[in-house]
Amino acid sequence: MTDGDTSRTALLATLLALGTLSVLMVVPLFQAIVLGGLLAYLVAPVNERLARRANATVAALVTTVATTLVVLVPLALLVGVAVEQAVSLGRGVEVPDTDSLAVGLREWLGTARVPAMSDSSLGDLASAVLGGLTGRVAGVVGLIPGAAIGVVVFLFTFFYLLRDGDALLTWVRANSPLAEAETAKLFRRTDDLLWAAVVGNVVVAALQAVLTVLGLAVVGFGDLVFWGVLTFALSLLPLIGASVVWIPVVVYLAVTGQTAAAVGLTVYGAVVVSGSDNVVRPFAMRRGARLNPALLVVGIFGGIAAFGFLGLFVGPVVLGLAKTVVELLAADRDGTAGAA
Structure with a gap:
């Protein structure tokens, strides 16, 4: 083993030790x-x-x-x-x-x-x-x-x-140990994923929270700040959304004999609140990267399990970058990395 190899091995061992300590901190x-x-x-x-x-x-x-x-x-x-x-x-x-x-x-x-x-x-x-x-x-x-x-x-x-x-x-x-083109692609992909996970989801959730609060205010519900924050948090989760809030309210209004309010909130919730997702999300995510729905669900709930609340945003980014790295490796194997 040459002096250069010995030095490189020592540097790698030092990096491993310091990297481990850095992660622990x-x-x-x-x-x-x-x-x-x-x-x-x-x-x-x-x-x-x-x-x-x-x-x-x-x-x-x-x-x-x-x-x-x-x-x-x-x-x-x-x-x-x-x-x-x-x-x-x-x-x-x-x-x-x-x-x-x-x-x-x-x-x-x-x-x-x-x-x-x-x-x-x-x-x-x-x-x-x-x-x-x-x-x-x-x-x-x-x-x-x-x-x-x-x-x-x-x-x-x-x-x-x-x-x-x-x-x-x-x-x-x-x-970066990666080629310049690969590094640039990872940077672009990270930016797109962050935009989709953070900006897109937050904008849609905030809009649905505001629309839900307006509907609840019209039918006479109080404690609107609580309902708004709850709707915002639930709207960040896939397959859940604002309907988990306004549908039980519709049931309550129907059971208590407020039929007109129940019917009105049902139409408003289905058309305006839930429909806003289909209208606003494409605009909010124009810059964002689209993930497969299954990967998105796994990324969000897996991220929450691993990282807490911030896993809502971190999880999809991690899975999206993992997918990109796999694609870069496949391109390198096929000899097309430079065109990636």
Whole structure:
């Protein structure tokens, strides 16, 4: 073995060791890093326009502050209101009296073996619940430092990708072991997949959430922020969508005797809310790459299982890039890589 081979082997071993350590350090911060990267991708066009009038650092700083104030803070407030309304809805559900429930059980069973809930047993139950809540509060307090670290990593990732994103892409191109044409195709494919997974899906989900809220407001439903956030989240999932929200409302209206409202919401939901997907999605995804529906479903739900909520966007991109790599390998095998 020559000195060059020995040096290369040592470098590869060092890279393997350092790469493993890097992965171990990055994995706990994966969500924050990916979220920062996705948001930077979304606002990059705005940042590029600002960078033409100011230096890169000032443009990235202005974009970061503006995005935080205009997007992130209102979004956090919206989610907070939705959670508050969800809790209010949960408290509005009537819970039967425990003594009445015990009496009813005794009558139904025809036996006196079901005791009534005494004050002492209720006190024990309350103590157990309070103890459980105390433990959960302590757990939440223990998570605060981790949450703060996540926020800091997210903001730094967002800022530095806006400022140095082009330099990072240039470095990747220059140091990629792939041929220049293959690297360019992977970059284009990544851009198309991100646009389809992030921009296209978010636009369609947001539109369906707004349309659903308008329909619910007309028929007299309250807690609209909660229903809007719920519709948005469900509309991001394939095979589910906004119909999971408005169809149960139609059933409720029909059962409670509000026939006209039920019929109106049915027509509105089927034609306007669900129909908006077929009209808007092709426009929202004009730049995006189309995945096979089966790959899309597997990518989204598999991504959620592996990466949490952000897997909604990461999963389809990973599967789409895997498909592209297979195609590049096949082209290289056939001797047509340069034409790919």
